[in-house]
Amino acid sequence: MNQVQKLLIIGFVWPEPNSSAAGGRMMQLISLFKEQGFSITYASPAQDSDFMVDLQEFGVDKKSIELNNSNFDIFVKELNPTVVLFDRFMMEEQFGWRVAENCSDALRVLDTEDLHCLRIARQKAFKEKRLFNTNDLFSEEVAKREIASILRCDLSLMISEFEMELLESVFKIDKVLLYYLPFLLEPVDSAEIPGLPSFEQRKDFVFIGNFLHEPNWNAVQYLKETIWPLIKRQLPEAVLNVYGAYPSQKVLQLHQPKEGFLIMGRANEAQEVVKSARVVLAPLRFGAGIKGKFLEAMQCGTPSVTTFIGSESMHGDLPWNGFITDDAGDFANVAVRLYQNKLIWLIAQQNGMKIINQRYLKKLFEADFSKKIELLQTDLQKHRLTNFMGAMLQHHTLKSTKYMSRWIEEKNK
Known part of the structure; x- marks a missing residue:
């Protein structure tokens, strides 16, 4: 592809790698796309925090956006990204329809982080002092929202093989919509880690x-x-x-x-x-x-x-x-x-x-991931045609979410 590859990340929060694994994961994804030559813009409706990274230091443009505001449409149309990465399904729900409407050729990728519906259903089972059963997932409202989001996207990044298997077997998600991409790390060797304390030097x-x-x-x-x-x-x-x-x-x-x-x-x-x-x-x-x-x-x-x-x-x-x-x-x-x-x-x-x-070595995944993104971009229309459920959900979401969002925007005025 000859055009400059542009990645727009729509973040649930600004990355805080020292506060959570999710923040570290986001910085790994940024580094992966950077190395593939993408120019990156990170946009989020979240408030700034004292512990967020300085994205400019990593060569990433920072943009504050608002929920239910059509200024986003102008921004995304002007940016014209080739790939849009949604950080968790809530961001796809809020902005996915706007991306689909204004940049229909952009590849839409969801980074799930973890399956929220699985975490919530397990938590509920634990609080009710009973064993978790995969059938519990069907009664979770979050599951309906999360699975709809996965279906509307062209690709969902999964960090857990167990959750990929669950999506395929329980929710019957086509495996072409899922991609296993765990945390991406550098090799380690106890002999080479500088200043690694010994057994005796450690305590507590x-x-x-x-x-x-x-x-x-x-x-x-x-x-x-x-x-x-x-x-x-x-x-x-x-x-x-x-x-x-x-x-x-x-x-x-x-x-x-x-x-x-x-x-x-x-x-x-x-x-x-x-x-x-x-x-x-x-x-x-x-x-x-x-x-x-x-x-x-x-x-x-x-x-x-x-x-x-x-x-x-x-x-x-x-x-x-x-x-x-x-x-x-x-x-x-x-x-x-x-x-x-x-x-x-x-x-x-x-x-x-x-x-x-x-x-978890980065080198085990980076080349294959790059190839996957390239393949999807080359054959995006065919890929979308085979995902009928996703297209149907996208159609209805555009109708319902769009008008609800427009109504909220008018009300806010």
């Missing part, structure tokens, strides 16, 4: 995770009430440092220095915090996607203990970099073993590095 347990994310808050409560007392019984001197952006008053109230349970708030340098800890604890009881906190732990050579949902879709057939268990007593026991036994700890550390090097 650590939890790290954004508190705006409900699974993280629930995991910290579970640690405090159930697992930590069991660990303390075996290791009276043990300390757990709990880090995370946006802690609420409820989170801060869990700070108990006498119990070695410390709420530390936002980590200025997350990697330094994880590197200096001996073991990461994250007993996640519901959630979806793959978890950035564990990949960060692997990059820092820090073993972890988690649940089956925590490790879901992350390690394939490879052994975990620590232990996986859903039982609280077992969780405490293996956490103590990992903390005390250097040999087990070193094996776990190597396992984590193998997982990164065999499953």
Whole structure:
């Protein structure tokens, strides 16, 4: 293609790679498109935040946009992007019809982050003290919105193989609309990581995770009430440092220095915090996607203990970099073993590095992804013709969402 490739990213928030895995993921996608020669504009209706990255530093144009405002139509028509990337389905709902109407030839790509309907249905099942069943997804309103968004787009990026399989088997989504693109990392080797602390140089347990994310808050409560007392019984001197952006008053109230349970708030340098800890604890009881906190732990050579949902879709057939268990007593026991036994700890550390090097290397995905985008652009009309459900949804969305949005815009005047 001879024209300059232009990518418009419509972001749910401005990227904060130090606050959440989603922010890190977005910066990886920006880097991927940059290396393919795209000129990039990042637009969002979100308020600026103190912790957002300076997009200009990365050669990305920044544009504030408004919901239900036809100024976006003028902006997108003038920009005339060749590819539009929606950051989560909510952005496709708000702006997808405007993109389709004003730039019909632009390739529309959805970055799902994780399947929101899966996370919400699992959370509901957990709160109702019952086992999650995939049939639960059909009653979720979010599922109807999210699946409609996936169908309206030309391609949806998935970070979890489990969720791809779920979309194909439960929702019967055609696999040509889905593309597996996990977190994209550089190779790791414990011998080559500068200043990587040894087993003896590390101390304490650590939890790290954004508190705006409900699974993280629930995991910290579970640690405090159930697992930590069991660990303390075996290791009276043990300390757990709990880090995370946006802690609420409820989170801060869990700070108990006498119990070695410390709420530390936002980590200025997350990697330094994880590197200096001996073991990461994250007993996640519901959630979806793959978890950035564990990949960060692997990059820092820090073993972890988690649940089956925590490790879901992350390690394939490879052994975990620590232990996986859903039982609280077992969780405490293996956490103590990992903390005390250097040999087990070193094996776990190597396992984590193998997982990164065999499953998450950027070079494993970048060429194929570039080819996929190029192929879709070359044959876009044919691709859309075979996606009748998507075309039908696009047709009805244009009618309903368009007029609702126009009505809101008039009302706001």
